[in-house]
Amino acid sequence: MNEKGCSRYSRIAELEHLNLLSGDLQIECPIKAKNLVADAQKAKLKEKKNLRSLTLSWKGYHSEVDTLLESLLPPQNLQVLNIDGYMGTKFSSWMMNKIESWLPNLVHLTLSNVHICDCLPPLGQLPALQSLELRYMSGLRYMDTESYVICGDRFIPYPSLKELHFENIPDLEEWPTAVIVDNGGGRREVFIFTSLKTLTAFGCPKLKPKPCLPASSSSYIHFQFLC
Template sequence: MIQKLTKLRVLLNNNCSELKGMPRGIGKVVSLQELSVFVIGKQDRVEHCASISELAHLKLVGKLEINGLGNVTSPVDAKAANLIEKNLRSLKLVWNVLSGEEGMDTVLPAEEIDTVLENLQPHQKLENLKLEGYARGKFPSWMMNRIGSCLPNLVEIQLANIPRCSSLPPLGQLPFLKELTVRNMPAITNLGVDKFPALRSLELSCMPVLREWVTVLTVDDEEGRRERVPIFPCLTHLYLKECPKLRPEPCLPASVGFLTISGTSSGNLSLILERATPLDDGGDAADSLQPPPNKELWDLTIEKCQQLTCLPESLRSLTSLRYMTIKDCEDLERIEDWLGELADLRLLEIWGCSSLRYHKMTALEELEIKDCPLLLDADGQFVDTSVDHIKYVTVNESEYEYRKQASSSPQQEKSSPEEEESSPKEEEKKSWTKNAVCHN
């Protein structure tokens, strides 16, 4: 009987993947202060499993994940859990997700599912909120109408596997929000025009009809003059994954330094990169109202892009690039010589590009190749390509054997693992992130 553990303060059960429910009586362990996961059991096991209402008298702090919310048998039980009085820093709410369009596995009628989430309003001091598997068509009022007053201290929010909601909560009302992840919300078509004053990291993933993404507003000031207002003035990390129709308007946020584009077509990849490109000086009046171009993008990852046989020309103008990774672009056949014009490019990583033939780039300091068989001959040497000018070369996660044999200078030898606890790239990334300036 778990209620006999009267002095239990911490229960870390987050690695119990086979846990089907919490033992009845856990609500009587009133000394419990930290609980990793509360699993709500299925209805056919209800006589053995605790109801969510057993959270009522537990004075929990720190992090809490509640799994199996589809097994809640009454909105009254959700209200009794009394989350609004628990001084949690992080809360994750997870429903029983089914495949395809089946939505949630739940024992309640639709309108009562809405009430369950309405009754799970967290404490005002919450900093991290994650919702996963919620398959109803609207968010609760504490997210849609009152999020700025109900959750004013939110720093991070993740919304995942929410198939029916067609609009996001007004997240721009959160003055301290720094990280936002929106994943697998296939009904979302636009991101709205809320300003995110503190947002540093944005991930948009698996959103097939998301098209409109306004990044700058043009407004009239008090004297009637038009001025640009960036919606994401502090955004530094941007991840766009499997959003094949996404169009940043009019351009990517100027503060972005790290960009990942994954799972899109070659045409959409080219369009997105064009909108990270400096504008021509000879633009007309309309062009002059566009925001300043992105001059800070220095780390770019391109992965799983369909029918990408060569890199888009729009890359040529990204003159600040220092690090570039190309992964799992199986149709990529060549890297044009003009990539060598990017004088600041120091590290190129190419993984899983089975059709690729490599071309020399003079400015590189480091080259990493993995699973690109056409680049090497049967003896493991590069085909028609010299890498002698590149300081560090690794092939399939090992130092390039022929380069190692040819190098007799100690300066050309790669540092030992002990000396590489933090690579130059990682050190530069930390420094850049720390000192990044918002573009207000």
């Protein structure tokens, strides 16, 4: 389903009782529509448990954009999420707080044309995430907001990530590649991306891994940097 145009946007509210909706859903958020947040809340996307893929897109700024994204909480079974053109100052609470509980089955995530947010949600907490694409994010400066110090046997970030793509993110300076593990017997640095197979970066002149990737990683990761 693809909602386009102000005159048609109210139809998103008609999703309220379609809890057996399955497959791919595309929602375009018109910037001039009235009652946009109320309509999104009525849609109750989180109850559409058979949805496989969700695309949320904006073509301009809406005064309630932050609240709107908050209202578009996807179902926990979602596997693919694409967010394009989001102009909010921060991501929603379901992305920033316990994202692993809200999206435990997410396999692929694309964030594109997100120009105001300067930091990402703690995406490393997503247990099933295999592919992450970050495109055209002129305001992004930090890869993650979380501090990676792991105590004991706690979760290591990005356990399943196989593909990582950066594109046209001119001010992104650091890509954190390790955590500090403290198991009570001292601290040691551990490489995060143990499942990574492909890393690509285009138009990211300041981007550097921190710390540098271990020399052994070149034997199992395909690198392509054109910054």
